[in-house]
Amino acid sequence: MRVPRKTAEDLIRSTGERITAARVEILSLLLAAPRALAHREIEDGLDASLAIDRVTVYRVLEWLTDQNLAHKISADDRVWRFNAVPAAHERQHAHFHCTACGEVICLEDLAPDIRPRLPAGYAPQSLEVTIKGLCSVCGGARRRERKRVP
Amino acid sequence: MRVPRKTAEDLIRSTGERITAARVEILSLLLAAPRALAHREIEDGLDASLAIDRVTVYRVLEWLTDQNLAHKISADDRVWRFNAVPAAHERQHAHFHCTACGEVICLEDLAPDIRPRLPAGYAPQSLEVTIKGLCSVCGGARRRERKRVP
């Protein structure tokens, strides 16, 4: 269920920057993903015939983030994950991070209104809310396990 | 203004586990710190005469976290930071992360009450709130800079 490469190409064209195979391929992969992808997953998910270098993947991801076509999520496992940015989702939102498999998803409908009271001189720029827990797959696996060994 | 090593030793004794120089030294360093410390800062901050191996520092930090004497904070720079856990602060709280210098502090008085609506099958375990921005030092530096070059 890969998103038409056309959409990715259009998005890249709209930035006014160069349209390259690597950018189109990586962005369409992100657009099609139901969750945030780690660099490794992107590398593995890419068409093998293209053989895009890992450094290029890093650079394209950074570029997409700069262009606001993707956003970068940091999780506990010290791995960056990337999400394509649908227009509606540029606003603040929370993330869910599965502590078992590392899956990260965006939670669109959770935009907490927190007004931090910071020490004098501290200037807030952005707020990040992460919910850690088990995703449906890992949680399900654990429940089944518990049932088997009571 | 190092916290008396006695306190650190008592805390370790209360776990019933072994009291070792490395544990005492590292915990008292954490207790005295006004902010969360990265592994590197801990290594540098340790008494040079002790010469504690970096692997030992990692293992002690992990042990302190297991024993609930410290807590582990992940930030965008892919570095773990550690905080001693004052009794009052075991409850949920938020973190501030300076995007310029990497400083991380705990915000005791910010315990947001968020009830996430997750997709079916997803089980939340913990919530993490991070405010990113500039600390008083970096924010001040930037303000002074702007004044100099208008």
Added chain:
DNA sequence: GCGGTCGCTGCAACTCAGTTGCTTCGAAGA
């Protein structure tokens, strides 16, 4: 369609946080 230019890509080598395996040391109980 045809160069020329400059940004992008690929390659190799590097950095740096954190981990692992194994041997030696030392805290604590007998």
Added chain:
DNA sequence: TCTTCGAAGCAACTGAGTTGCAGCGACCGC
């Protein structure tokens, strides 16, 4: 004081991400 078993030290490794540089190719003007 002796013994034991967990902790510390050392070396070597892993894996994400970065850097420098040479060569390629997207896009612009013609």
